[in-house]
Amino acid sequence: MTAFVKYQPYLPKDRVINLTLPDLLVCTICDGIAWLPVACKNCEKPFCLPCIETWKTQREDLITCPHDCSEFIQRTCPPSIIHILNTLQVTCRYKTNGCAETLSYNNLEKHEKGCGYRLMTCSGCDEKIVQKEFQEHESNCALVSLTCKECKSVYQRHQQDEHTEITCLRVQLHQLRDRMTQKEKDYNEKQHALESQVNDLNQILAQIR
Ligand SMILES: [Zn+2]
Ligand SMILES: [Zn+2]
Ligand SMILES: [Zn+2]
Ligand SMILES: [Zn+2]
Numbered sequence: 419m420t421a422f423v424k425y426q427p428y429l430p431k432d433r434v435i436n437l438t439l440p441d442l443l444v445c446t447i448c449d450g451i452a453w454l455p456v457a458c459k460n461c462e463k464p465f466c467l468p469c470i471e472t473w474k475t476q477r478e479d480l481i482t483c484p485h486d487c488s489e490f491i492q493r494t495c496p497p498s499i500i501h502i503l504n505t506l507q508v509t510c511r512y513k514t515n516g517c518a519e520t521l522s523y524n525n526l527e528k529h530e531k532g533c534g535y536r537l538m539t540c541s542g543c544d545e546k547i548v549q550k551e552f553q554e555h556e557s558n559c560a561l562v563s564l565t566c567k568e569c570k571s572v573y574q575r576h577q578q579d580e581h582t583e584i585t586c587l588r589v590q591l592h593q594l595r596d597r598m599t600q601k602e603k604d605y606n607e608k609q610h611a612l613e614s615q616v617n618d619l620n621q622i623l624a625q626i627r
């Protein structure tokens with residue numbers, strides 16, 4: 419049996435600013451506040467759904483409760499615990515990026531999914547930028563790739579000036595030439611095939627005469 423590895427709680431206790439009754443609300447698997455809580459039918463202790471799922475996959479035949487009940491039977495989290503959870507005031511997980519919001523437990527997920535301080539990676543310079551400044555950054559970043567609408571050449575924004583109208587026309591001319599060459603090759607192949615068919619027919623005709 420593999421040992422259960424504790425992992426980072428989704429909601430660490432120190433993000434709650436009005437934590438009362440921690441014994442009732444903490445998931446003993448991750449030591450954080452129970453997140454997406456479910457409970458043990460026997461002892462009614464809440465656990466994070468992801469924590470208990472991992473716990474279950476690491477037990478073999480008999481799934482015991484992390485609180486030593488002989489068998490773990492999952493139930494929904496008791497409404498009394500949900501009620502207390504919903505009174506918690508929690509700081510946003512992106513506080514270190516600058517988000518000053520405090521949210522109630524039940525509004526936390528929605529806020530964090532759309533929080534303007536979550537980090538996004540710029541496709542050009544690979545830097546992490548907070549979401550609310552991301553568009554502004556990407557539309558100015560010198561390393562972002564641009565595609566010329568006319569000739570489909572790809573270059574970084576700082577090379578934009580080098581892609582002058584003449585350069586662009588030259589590229590298009592090359593593309594046109596390549597296409598012509600290809601067409602010519604196709605045409606010659608077809609011509610050749612036709613000629614050999616005519617030859618074959620002539621031979622057959624000669625035999626008939
Ligand atoms: Zn947990
Ligand atoms: Zn239990
Ligand atoms: Zn936030
Ligand atoms: Zn960038």
Ligand SMILES: [Zn+2]
Pocket residue numbers: 566567568569570571581585586587589
């Ligand atoms: Zn171009």
